Amino acid sequence: MSIDLEKLDGIGIITINRPERKNAFTRSQYEDLASALKEIDA
Numbered sequence: 343m344s345i346d347l348e349k350l351d352g353i354g355i356i357t358i359n360r361p362e363r364k365n366a367f368t369r370s371q372y373e374d375l376a377s378a379l380k381e382i383d384a
Contacts, residue, residue, distance in 0.1 A: 345371055347378040354382030 344360040356378050358365045367375075 345374045345378055347381060349382070354378075356382075 346357040348355045
């Protein structure tokens with residue numbers, strides 16, 4: 343997955359890791375980002 347989620351001391355860090363495409367988003371990456379944001383909010 344090109345979107346990584348890390349939780350550290352109450353802070354959520356989302357990293358977009360797709361340098362070969364200049365971190366451009368695909369539809370599935372938008373869905374992955376939405377899931378990561380929901381997980382941080384939980």
